[in-house]
Amino acid sequence: MSTLQTFSGDDLLRIIGDDDLDTLAELQALLGIECGRILAEMTEAAGAADNTRMARAAHKLKSVAGNVGGHAVRQLAMSMEDAAKRSDDAEVTRLLADLGPALEALAQAFGDFVSVRRARSSDGGPAGPVQP
Amino acid sequence: MTRILVCDDDLTTRFLLKRFLTREIPCTVVEADNGLGALKAMTREPFDLLILDLDMPVMTGRETLQIIRDTAALRTVPVVVLTAESDEREVQQIIRLGVQAFLLKPVAGDRAQARLRDVLAGLHGRGQAGSVSASSSVGPLLETGQPLLVADDDEDFRHLVVSVLGPRFTLLEASNGIEALDTAIGEQVPAVLVGRRLSLLKADVLAAKLRTLRGPGVRLIAVAPKLEIEAVKATGLYDAVIARTFIPDVFEAQVEELLRSSGSSPLDRVRALVPGFRGNVITAVQQLLGMVMKMDAEPTPTAPADLAGPFYRAAISLALDDQFDVTLALLCNRESANAFSMAMTETEAPSDALYEMVNIVGGRLRNAMTSRGLAVTQELPVVEELAVLPSAPPSPDDLLLDFGVVGQPLFLSALVTVTSREALAAKAS
Numbered sequence: 001m002s003t004l005q006t007f008s009g010d011d012l013l014r015i016i017g018d019d020d021l022d023t024l025a026e027l028q029a030l031l032g033i034e035c036g037r038i039l040a041e042m043t044e045a046a047g048a049a050d051n052t053r054m055a056r057a058a059h060k061l062k063s064v065a066g067n068v069g070g071h072a073v074r075q076l077a078m079s080m081e082d083a084a085k086r087s088d089d090a091e092v093t094r095l096l097a098d099l100g101p102a103l104e105a106l107a108q109a110f111g112d113f114v115s116v117r118r119a120r121s122s123d124g125g126p127a128g129p130v131q132p
Numbered sequence: 133m134t135r136i137l138v139c140d141d142d143l144t145t146r147f148l149l150k151r152f153l154t155r156e157i158p159c160t161v162v163e164a165d166n167g168l169g170a171l172k173a174m175t176r177e178p179f180d181l182l183i184l185d186l187d188m189p190v191m192t193g194r195e196t197l198q199i200i201r202d203t204a205a206l207r208t209v210p211v212v213v214l215t216a217e218s219d220e221r222e223v224q225q226i227i228r229l230g231v232q233a234f235l236l237k238p239v240a241g242d243r244a245q246a247r248l249r250d251v252l253a254g255l256h257g258r259g260q261a262g263s264v265s266a267s268s269s270v271g272p273l274l275e276t277g278q279p280l281l282v283a284d285d286d287e288d289f290r291h292l293v294v295s296v297l298g299p300r301f302t303l304l305e306a307s308n309g310i311e312a313l314d315t316a317i318g319e320q321v322p323a324v325l326v327g328r329r330l331s332l333l334k335a336d337v338l339a340a341k342l343r344t345l346r347g348p349g350v351r352l353i354a355v356a357p358k359l360e361i362e363a364v365k366a367t368g369l370y371d372a373v374i375a376r377t378f379i380p381d382v383f384e385a386q387v388e389e390l391l392r393s394s395g396s397s398p399l400d401r402v403r404a405l406v407p408g409f410r411g412n413v414i415t416a417v418q419q420l421l422g423m424v425m426k427m428d429a430e431p432t433p434t435a436p437a438d439l440a441g442p443f444y445r446a447a448i449s450l451a452l453d454d455q456f457d458v459t460l461a462l463l464c465n466r467e468s469a470n471a472f473s474m475a476m477t478e479t480e481a482p483s484d485a486l487y488e489m490v491n492i493v494g495g496r497l498r499n500a501m502t503s504r505g506l507a508v509t510q511e512l513p514v515v516e517e518l519a520v521l522p523s524a525p526p527s528p529d530d531l532l533l534d535f536g537v538v539g540q541p542l543f544l545s546a547l548v549t550v551t552s553r554e555a556l557a558a559k560a561s
Binding site for chain 1: 141142143144145147148151152155187216237238239240245
């Protein structure tokens, strides 16, 4: 399992702005949909032993996780893409097992991040960067 | 209002880009989830910019870009590629097709954001600012303290450069060609050491791309194995070429030489613009004297002390890129002038001979400059007769070359002075 930080909201805030809770919430929903779709695609690719399809799905997950500051998932996705391109089936299986919990951790961290910012916003507190 | 088309099959990328773009400039963002959708949108309505992913279903980014470049109505649309793709061949093909910028995901990364801001600033201010190459001033080749990007795949070599040059420059590193391109553009670094061992984007492709995007404003110094130096020089892509070595002292000596030869005087700046400038003057004069006198001319350390006048001075001025006035003057005593005149059968007076000679040498210099892509205008030569040899020594910023004709008591002096128009304007005001 990667030791990278699960999630960092700083980069994200630079794009969407500190004060846009609605956008954050919308992105949280999109992230859930995209990650769920990609994980399903990966599971099917693994079942079909289709490493080309697995590499493409991992490539996509790398992009999605990178976009939202999900460093640990991004690193796992990069490793998965490499392993699939090498047709290293054992490594693909191992990484796929790690991905599920990593995605859950990312979703949890993102949700906490949104909650904290929402709470601060309702308290009228400062809108500085928050690390869950 | 600016219209931007974002083409990416990843929903989160489109979502974030739309948010980012609309925060940066007043714009309308239209989304497409593959290349086919983008082309459909582009045929329906005009766009000022396309931001394009590469790895997409139905129609990839490369296929889309190829069609855009092959379609007269679409080919001028600026395209920014934003991708996680780093396959070397794919990247080279994309860059050859012509893109405004090639950015690596994630969107949230500082570099991608900075480059997008640059592109948007260009879009928003289009028509107001000049091109990069026209507006950038040409500085010296290297200046102590400035940022210097080291682009080389070999970590050991980068480490050597950092350890040797760290005290002199603000060093940045890139471990492949794409990273180098991204950093050089994103950070607007003034100088890049380009190693020959570059992956993803080969050294010469990187150099050509940087030259296209940043004009002479970026200094490119190739670091090549000794056996490849001449071939690298012949590409004409680099401002200087130094030898790749792992011996710290040897490497440092080469950089010191570059620093010495690239001070900030106008002459140094011209020499940085026209590598081999001094050699060009020497060769042109030697060839001329060889042609005229059928004898070898060699540079001499100083003019003979017992020269008798009167003296003839022929000068020609070249205006270089609207930035510098370069004056080349040939000077000799009457005995030499008469000899030149006799040798040039179609001329009779010494002044006519000198006129032709300075015209020929000036033409060679002009060719050396225009072959570097510089704009040069040349004025007619002016010849004057002087009673005495000018006693004032030339400025240290001028280039003075004395020549003797081997086996003959003949002497010719070539003096190059360079004036920055910027400095002239400041003086006038």
